[in-house]
Amino acid sequence: MSARYRRVWITGGSSGIGHALARRYARAGAHVVVSSRNAEKLAEVARETGGAAYPLDVTDPEAVARVVGEIWEKEGPVDLAILNAGAAFKRAGRDDTAENLKKHLDVNLLGVAYALDALRPRMREAGGGTIALVGSLAGYVGLPRTSGYGTSKAALAYYAEALWAELRREKIDLKLVSPGFVKTPIVAANEFPMPFILEADAAARIIARGLERPAFEVTFPRRLAWPLRLLRVLPASWRVALIAAGERRAGRKR
């Protein structure tokens, strides 16, 4: 991996994909700064990577603005920010309530937007940078039993697409990362099949390589992304009927 990025900030760096990315960028020689709520785990990651830890709850806009300011001041300007912190709350109850949707939007959409707002003027002043938003293939089409999480990730993809050209003019390269299933705590309680699931290190390798390329989106694994892309181009009334039929078939097998 090239050492294109010298100073990298990773939210959700205490676990799973974010932790694997922190290790990977540190090995490539970058100064890695990690954030998430769990200060103890973050400190361990910072020790392991020789980087710095800034505990943060991304749902608190004031804390996000303060921490981004502190990172700039104490660690120096970040040239790659990976806004990866994310959560899935469906195990706490039904997924299809407004309250559950709000919890997902707070972390997975607004948590990203607060960070982007804080990064944008600083990166612009520094002459540019790269911001990668970690979405999900779950946001590609409306899937059953994941309306809260899936809606937040679909909205995040829309947000990234809507802002891309504007940020480009400010020399900020906005990228979207859309992973399929990755073996991390977020999916540990899933009771449904997770086809083509990857280890976190393999996901981090694909993401880091993808972020070296000019393409807007880093999507993987292809075997899961392509069928979802095909579903996406169908008329919506066919798509919902096909997904419902698949769900009925899966229910009969369960």
Ligand SMILES: NC(=O)c1ccc[n+]([C@@H]2O[C@H](COP(=O)([O-])OP(=O)(O)OC[C@H]3O[C@@H](n4cnc5c(N)ncnc54)[C@H](OP(=O)(O)O)[C@@H]3O)[C@@H](O)[C@H]2O)c1
């Ligand atoms: N694993 C998959 O199959 C998969 C697939 C598609 C997309 N993704 C996305 O990949 C990203 C990383 O997830 P993961 O799979 O690595 O899961 P994970 O191991 O559970 O990591 C989630 C990270 O987000 C942090 N986090 C959660 N809520 C936060 C908050 N309010 N403020 C700050 N940090 C917060 C967690 O740390 P603390 O608990 O310390 O705050 C943790 O570091 C997420 O955006 C997820 O949606 C995952």
